[in-house]
Amino acid sequence: MINPHRFSIGPADAQIAMLQWGESGRPPSLLLHGTGFVADVWDEVARELASTYTVYALDRRGHGASHKPGAYHFLDYADDVGRVIDALDLRDIYGIGHSAGATDLLLAAKLLPGRFTRLFVMEPTVMDPRRTRSGGLSEESLSRVESTTRRRAEFDSADAVFDRYRAAPAFADWTEISLRAYVRHGFVPLDDGRVRLCCTPEIESAILRPIFEAMEQVYAGDARGNPFAWLTEIDCPVRVTTAANSGPIYKEMARRAASLIPSVSTLFFEGAGHCVAQELPGRVVEAVREFAK
Template sequence: MISHRFSIGTASAEIAMLQWGESGKPPALLVHGTGFVADVWDEVARDLASTYTVYALDRRGHGASHKPGAYHFADYADDICRVIDALDLRDVYGIGHSAGATDLLLAAKLRPGYFRRLFVMEPTVMNPRAERNPSAGLSEQSLSRVQSALRRQAEFDSRDAVFERYRVAPAFADWTDASLWAYVRHGFTPLDNGRVRLCCTPEIESAMLHPIYEAMEQVYIGDARGNPFAWLREIACPVMVTTAETSWPIYKEMASRAMALIPQARALAFEGAGHCVAQEAPARVVQAIREFSA
């Protein structure tokens, strides 16, 4: 099955999109996590396309989408709303991973009645009722992780070189070859000298990670629009919140926060899987998505 590429918005606010399957079926909207691209959903999307018109987007700062420098949680939720409005989507099955799952949760409050259900894999969530004193800022450990993104290798000799390096990296060790190649092919852009460079540059990724770690540590305060995590109490559709057995404990903690805030939340754990379960075990994820829709 060949996916169809298109975009919405003006050049200065462009959101790159993918579509699998014919139009006219119920819509499913897939949203990737930090650092990745829409294409990492390909194995999941191809399977779902027998039932749904499947869409995925490159989140702002990623892939072929715009890179404006504003990376708050509400910015990403606004982008989801732009996609829904531009494509005139209704009864959407939202499927998201990590911070991309958070985009969908917040958009469900901004567009009440537009989502039929949400399937969110280890979303980034803080509990605004239990926030710490934000003046404390991030811990030294989290600051170090945010700053370490700036040291990530951004350029490689070729996409083959990227694949060889990432194939043995712990973060990608359990990904399928197809998912990893999808990321390598579309998460890097060719340069004039024949090399390739990350679309989500280290500087952009570091800027994205700062509010994510603030949410993890319960010190995120938002921007002029305030802290959006209180919105989770207003989500009206059913939500499945999943965790993965071998991912970091903080992801399980944030899933528990989501369960405590979302009125119609159910929980599911993927045994023997890591944080990127959709790229490690796409068939298992598809089965769970279908079972929740039933």
């Protein structure tokens, strides 16, 4: 088994950590993970796709080995995708994304028209700008965002993390390879042998606030505004997927995306949850290849 090539792009204070599977010179595929994770959680999907594509994945800002600047709005992430595409001079890209990472790709397709051939997006984080609500987050959502800061950040060892996460409902259906990849690369070793989350609870809380605002249809954006109307201008075919065991809000946001995107089709994964690529990677590879035909 050949490990992916690791590299980074950008200056030292704004680096984006990258992985590459497969030989250069093949059509590119760009993979974007969801909130809290790292590029390595795509490993099983990427290894299969590498027989056909040059597969790239990145640690999204705030995650893994990438920069952690404190700015975590949707367009910040889309701008980072654009930086990667320009730095690697990628064209005719097959974009594959999960959750907020799927949203990165949708917005990047508008920022860089003509660079993507198609997008395969699994339960993207989307609000419908035609049905916005006034006001801020509900008390319940505020409480959930703030409670993230109390998440445990340090563990005695990587094995202790794996055992803890393997018993957690959110990771119960992940493959062992996917979970070990997350534990290995989503945590940084400390001098005393312990390990700490790369995406710290404080960072994750800052990342989640815009996401919860989008869920509740109250997102106003930053100084650049709300970019979700851009989805009506995406110029490539898009497949939006949902999963049977996902929460209702994920299915609702996928419906919002499908209602906005001009050239859209949908797919439903039976027997899977929100993190379908880490639960049933073979099914995802099959679906990705089917959409490419």
